[in-house]
Amino acid sequence: MTTDKSYVRTRNLYSPLSKTSFKLSRSKLELFLECPRCFYVDRRLGVGRPPGFPFTLNAAVDALLKKEFDSHRKNKTAHPLMEEYGIDAVPFAHKDMDKWRENFVGVQYYYAPANFIITGAVDDIWQDRQGDLMVVDYKATSTEKEITLDEEYRQSYKRQMEIYQWLMRHIGHKVSNRGYFVYANGRKNREAFHGKLEFDIKVISYDGDDSWVDGVIVAAKICLDSDVVPKASEKCEYCAYREAANKVEEK
Numbered sequence: 001m002t003t004d005k006s007y008v009r010t011r012n013l014y015s016p017l018s019k020t021s022f023k024l025s026r027s028k029l030e031l032f033l034e035c036p037r038c039f040y041v042d043r044r045l046g047v048g049r050p051p052g053f054p055f056t057l058n059a060a061v062d063a064l065l066k067k068e069f070d071s072h073r074k075n076k077t078a079h080p081l082m083e084e085y086g087i088d089a090v091p092f093a094h095k096d097m098d099k100w101r102e103n104f105v106g107v108q109y110y111y112a113p114a115n116f117i118i119t120g121a122v123d124d125i126w127q128d129r130q131g132d133l134m135v136v137d138y139k140a141t142s143t144e145k146e147i148t149l150d151e152e153y154r155q156s157y158k159r160q161m162e163i164y165q166w167l168m169r170h171i172g173h174k175v176s177n178r179g180y181f182v183y184a185n186g187r188k189n190r191e192a193f194h195g196k197l198e199f200d201i202k203v204i205s206y207d208g209d210d211s212w213v214d215g216v217i218v219a220a221k222i223c224l225d226s227d228v229v230p231k232a233s234e235k236c237e238y239c240a241y242r243e244a245a246n247k248v249e250e251k
Contacts, residue, residue, distance in 0.1 A: 036223050136181075
C-alpha cells in the first residue's frame, strides 16, 4: 500500500528542542480535549485528521451577519436583536476587529508558561454600557427542535466561547462572563423554495468560566513534549477506525 506524502506535513510542527514560540489555535486545543492521540499525531508528527466538507451555507450566513452588525458598529447603534432580547449593548468598534475575525490570524496571546502563542478568530464582540466586552458567536442550523446549548456536541461551543473570553482578557480587555450565541435557524416549513431560504434568529446567552484554559494549555504542552504517543480517547471515532482498519489489514 502506498502512502500519499501530501498527508504528511514537515513544516510548522512542534519540536521539544525548539526555543521558538509555537502557535496553537483554539481549534487545536479542542482537538487535544477530544483526543490527545489525534492532537499529538497532528501537531508533533504532522498527520492531521481528514478534513471535513466545507459548510459553505453556514459561512454565507456568518458573512451576512457580520455585515449586518458592522453597519451598526459603524453607526454606534444597537442592533434590533439586542433590543428584542433586552441586551443593553452595541457592537464593539476597534481597529483590530477585522484581524480578530480573520482565520489563521485572530486574537493572539503569548502564553509564557508553555511558550505558546494561543490564537482564536472571533465572530463578533459587543460592548455594554459599563464598558465590558461580550464575546458573540454566530451559528447556523436547520431544525424543528428547540435550540439549546444542552446537546453534547454543543459543549464544544461553550469551550470555544470561553477560550475567546480568555484571549480577550489576556490582551488587556475587560470581558464579561456573559456571552451570546446568535443562532440562525433555516425554516423548512415553507410551501416552496423559490430560490430563497428564510431563517429565524435566536439569541442565546451563556455565562462562561475560563478558569480551565490555563490547565489545558499546560497539559497540551506536556503532551507535545513527550516522545511517547498518547493513548486515544475512548470516544474518538477516528482512532477507532484506524485501529479496526489495521486489524483487518493484518489478517
